[in-house]
Amino acid sequence: MILVRKEDVSWLSVGLAFLSVTFSFGLNLTLGRTTFLHLLYSPLLAQLLVIASALALSTRMGYYVFSLPIAFLSYLVPVEYVSLVVLLIAVSSVRALPTFAREILLAIDAFGLTYVIFALLGIRLNPLAIPMAVVQAGAPILIPVVLFAGILYGLKVRGEDVEPQSINPVLAVLLGLVITLIPMTQLNSLHVPETVDWRYYSQWWESPTMGWFFFSRPLYLLMFFPFARLLGPSIMGELQLPVLTVLLWISSYKLGEAVKPGLGPLSSFMAVVSPTLLTFLYSGLQANLFSISLMYLSLAYIIEGKVWQSVLTSYVSMFSHIYAWAQIEGGILLFCLISFLLTRKIGKPLKTYVLFTSFPFILGFSLILTGFFSVPVGFSTSNYFTQVAFLSWGTINTFLYYLIVVYGMNSTPRIMFVIYSSSILATLFLGVVQNLIIDLPLFIPASLGISKLREDVRTPLLLFLALWALFMSLNSFPYVFQGVTI
């Protein structure tokens, strides 16, 4: 028989509908630090694809035939709404991963690898990046849907034991260093990283001043002050990110090992290729990265029951960057409140931790509320989608990564699930949508999700995520393309 298995047909219609969503909005591709919006925008192609998707769906199961008239509605209403509806219908018919998932991932990997090799030689073959971009950045409109689905999916706990996939632990730190050091090589036509923030840090180290910048991250600035004097402020400013990447690697390794012995190498790998590090690569915010790394360490200590270490790292984190600390600390306190209300008891280490850190949280929170540390409050749809889709030059839209995160969410420790849910819900009330998403320890559910996946697609998927991180790193600075700088 030429016909593939039935499950595969429903995946075919999911794929067609996904492509239809991509073409109906256009592709957002980040090249040379500029995000070019609506490339390959083609409503006609989107209509054809959505009809093909509905056809494939109705051939699988008779009662899905109702998707055909919905698909033909795209001639009356804008196709972007129709393709979203058909995509959701198609997803509802899915049962298991298709057999051809591995082949498709490997093909995308092959083109991505070719792009990266040529780009390292200084030749940019942008069309080769399209397959990667379609999956990761093609339909940012779906990312909020996926993130909120994570809350619902994580609510049901399944007791199944996840066997962590083992990879070489050195791989993660090497990859992280390559990702953060590429912008400092000769490939960059400016020869200095293009991140926004490192200049502010080196300016402060050159001439320290008292003010909002100092008060929101005092410890971080003081800690690196001697090094900045020794090496020179601008060199220290540039070198912050590779150093902090190593710290992120250590903390994500420890947190992974605390959650499940043997998960460390994979979770540190997922931390290095996460939207977190990519966003920091584009936007700076170094103190924020330092602070969340320490908060991950603190979380690891809580889970292991080492109270004093966790309280100490929590305080270091607070004095390094109050915003990131307040977000994760708030999640931890909320977890304690919920578990106290549900079970009337909290574990001893957690109780001590809360006792020693809740006072500064209340103090800090009231300082944020009074406006001393200002936070933009309020919801606007356009701000929401701008931030999710392209505020940080496209780095936040790593669709497949979020999908894996959601898939691993129901095996994640409840404390991290509460931190995730509270932050995602907070995006509806605060204007800093992107900061709320990137500060989360998403690498834990992501590595659990990878471990739960079928064996034959794991390695191609890890390769894909690494290649995407390299692609984003190679495009985090301006370069000469066809004689002009982009």
Place this chain on the structure above:
Amino acid sequence: MLYFLGYEVVTNGSITYVFYLLNFTNHSSVLITVDPTTHTVLNYSTAWPISILALQLTGTPSNYVLGNNNVPAIESVEGNTIIVISYNHVLLEEVSHGQTTRLVYANFPGLANESPPDFWSLAGHVDLLPFNLLTALGILAGLQLYLVLRRVIR
């Protein structure tokens, strides 16, 4: 039709365009920058730009050429800075510190009545996804790598 002022800014030989779209109903304006070097068009919401509207009328009478129109203007020189202002207090030209700002497009009472240019064509076009011999070779290399990866990755 909105009133707008479009300036050509030349800084050390590189050109960018800055457009102010003025909304008189709520006293706001949209600032659009067009950069032909990076081929980008960016827009921001801003307040009314006081630095180009409502300037002091001092100096000697002169003439400014805007498109096909001759606009009567006032020119003042202060040190290295030359500023040309129209009689309704709009900045027409400013030369200072190696930067020249010139009004080149406008729809404004007393100045000109033009429609705004196409920002995208002003930004210049670069084919981001070209298909040439090199791309074809890249696709071939990609296909070959696909066959290799199928063997190499378990």
